[in-house]
Amino acid sequence: MGKKNTSKDILEEEKKDLEQLETQSDDTNEKEEGTKDDDLTEEDKLKEELAKEKDKFLRLFAEFENFKKRTSKERMDLFKTAGQDIMVSLLPVLDDFDRALNEISKSEDKELFKGVELISNKFRDTLRNKGLEQVEVKAGDTFDAEIHEAVTQIPAPEEKMKGKIIDVIEKGFKLGERIIRHPKVVVGN
Numbered sequence: 001m002g003k004k005n006t007s008k009d010i011l012e013e014e015k016k017d018l019e020q021l022e023t024q025s026d027d028t029n030e031k032e033e034g035t036k037d038d039d040l041t042e043e044d045k046l047k048e049e050l051a052k053e054k055d056k057f058l059r060l061f062a063e064f065e066n067f068k069k070r071t072s073k074e075r076m077d078l079f080k081t082a083g084q085d086i087m088v089s090l091l092p093v094l095d096d097f098d099r100a101l102n103e104i105s106k107s108e109d110k111e112l113f114k115g116v117e118l119i120s121n122k123f124r125d126t127l128r129n130k131g132l133e134q135v136e137v138k139a140g141d142t143f144d145a146e147i148h149e150a151v152t153q154i155p156a157p158e159e160k161m162k163g164k165i166i167d168v169i170e171k172g173f174k175l176g177e178r179i180i181r182h183p184k185v186v187v188g189n
Contacts, residue, residue: 080131080175080176080178083130083131083175084175084178084180087127087130087132087173087175087180088180088181090127091173091180091181093123094123094124094127094171095170095171097116097119097120097123097124098120098171100116100120101113101116101117101120104116131175131176132173132174132175133173133174133175134171134172134173135147135171135172135173135174135179135182135183137165137168137171137172137183137185138165138168139164139165139166139167139168140161140164140165141164141165142163142164142165143163143164143165143185143187147172147179147182147183148165148172148182148183148184148185148187149172149182149183149184149185150185150186150187151169151184151185151186152186152187153186153187153188153189154166154186154187154188154189155188155189156188156189157188161188162188162189163187163188163189164187164188165185165186165187165188166185166186166187166188167185167186168183168184168185168186169184169185169186170183170184171183172184
């Protein structure tokens, strides 16, 4: 026959089961603590990697923004001075108009003078609308080597004219903010 379980036997079995559960729980806790240490270092590694990638991204983004600004500025400069070569090649034509108007004004043919003057004004207005401006220089202005081109120096007629512009030989022009032809001047010394 089978052995009957007494209350004492049941208590002992429950006590053994409880001890087994406690030892299993302790083993599990030790394992979890071990993995927590590994997880923390793994987590720290991931955080460091994330910080590095974030830094790379921010640097790359800043570099891209700088690139966009630089190319945008270069593009705007290009648009402003796109016609510079054409403008420079048309400047002698402006000079010829000035010479022609000067010579025609000496003659008695006023009709010819008015016709050439109208064409000259229309030509100048068209170039002005495209951004061409004359660099204003007159006799008596102080010579500035960054703006003016000294063709020659002559003795100053007066003491106050030393280092000043005596005469303008050729007009200067700028396209936007850039001088495309410096005014040629005579300077007193």
